[in-house]
Amino acid sequence: MIESKHEISNENGYIRYNNFVINEGLKDIIADDYYLYGSKEFTKAKSCEELYKKNFYDKYDKDANQLVYSKYINNENFRDKAYFIYSIIDYEKYKEFVEKNETIDNPNELTITYNILDSDNTKVLIYNINIVDISFVF
Numbered sequence: 001m002i003e004s005k006h007e008i009s010n011e012n013g014y015i016r017y018n019n020f021v022i023n024e025g026l027k028d029i030i031a032d033d034y035y036l037y038g039s040k041e042f043t044k045a046k047s048c049e050e051l052y053k054k055n056f057y058d059k060y061d062k063d064a065n066q067l068v069y070s071k072y073i074n075n076e077n078f079r080d081k082a083y084f085i086y087s088i089i090d091y092e093k094y095k096e097f098v099e100k101n102e103t104i105d106n107p108n109e110l111t112i113t114y115n116i117l118d119s120d121n122t123k124v125l126i127y128n129i130n131i132v133d134i135s136f137v138f
Contacts, residue, residue: 001024
């Protein structure tokens with residue numbers, strides 16, 4: 001497992017950190033700057049919007065796919081999760097990964113866990129995603 005911790009905010013001594021725990025099998029698709037997610041240095045908001053538009057709004061007709069729109073596309077929690085995935089996964093690396101791995105025997109083992117830690121060492125689980133979740137948004 002790959003574990004990383006990065007400060008994302010510091011307000012009057014109250015510090016919040018990103019905490020990622022990534023399965024080794026996914027290291028080849030992780031963006032080089034994944035740890036900046038949620039920090040002031042994060043710069044991928046526009047590219048996340050573009051990927052979401054390409055993979056959902058442009059792919060599905062609103063009238064013909066009303067269920068997809070209500071369950072996924074217009075669902076704020078789903079959109080936030082997709083943006084998270086777009087923020088930490090390098091799209092070009094992901095495409096190469098898919099070409100090399102036509103079949104994955106244990107997809108539930110290929111996970112990324114994202115927590116927020118604070119200066120009191122309180123940990124809050126935000127996302128626990130696997131390769132199936134990642135493939136769904138691409």
